[in-house]
Amino acid sequence: MMRSLWTAASGMTGQQFNIDTISNNLSNVNTTGFKKNRADFEDLLYQTSRVAGTPATELTTVPTGVQVGHGVKVAATQKMFTQGALQNTGNVTDLAIQGDGFFRVLLIDGSYGYSRDGSFKIDSNGQLVNSNGHRLIPEVVLPENFERDSLTISQDGRITVKVAGNDDPVQVGQLELYRFVNPAGLSAIGQNNFKITNASGDAIPGRPGFDGMGQTVQRFLEMSNVSVVQEMVNMIVAQRAYELNSKAIQTSDTMLGIANSLKR
Structure with a gap:
């Protein structure tokens, strides 16, 4: 199974959580004293095929390694305690x-x-x-x-x-x-x-x-410190990221279909 399917799926899950956070901010735009949330993300474990610095010859080493990531996950949600109007x-x-x-x-x-x-x-x-x-x-x-x-x-x-x-x-x-x-x-x-x-x-x-x-x-x-304009921009960015991850899954599926249809 192609690794990209699971990697892109983690990206879609992360952006769904991001949209959930943005939606909560927007729903509380008129809540007295509300402080907006921000979702922070971090990359997942990497599969290392070659470690940087591996000896290439007796006198040289490999300058860069070979690593591939496995996606993203939510690292934290943080309240932003900036002053509201x-x-x-x-x-x-x-x-x-x-x-x-x-x-x-x-x-x-x-x-x-x-x-x-x-x-x-x-x-x-x-x-x-x-x-x-x-x-x-x-x-x-x-x-x-x-x-x-x-x-x-x-x-x-x-x-x-x-x-x-x-x-x-x-x-x-x-x-x-x-x-x-x-x-x-x-x-x-x-x-x-x-x-x-x-x-x-x-x-x-x-x-x-x-x-x-x-x-x-x-x-x-x-009043709430939520900026409607900023949250709408964040929503557009999250939506586009979600679409790109879904496109990666579709592309991976197409590649698997091509491989599955190969004939001798």
């Missing part, structure tokens, strides 16, 4: 991070999730929660008689409100952000959340605007 929403509980850092939320199982999605709401207990009811950590509890429009979150994360009957704003909380040595090592778990892994390292807490942390921007949301 900020969109003005006018909602007092919407927050965007301008720069490095993640919000921390308490998940149902008691573990922590980390997110760039700052579309927070106020629940019946006066706490800031995300769209799935996960509480923002450190917890922020607003007083019962506060004026909603007076809720102010500064760029360094200080949360102040005005209470009915008092004209002076009262600080009710302090936001913290968390960053990682290797954010690409975080595990995406859906619902715009990530979890810590051994590759990401431990979360490094900090006050917004200090020690390398980004600033919090109230009444804004960070």
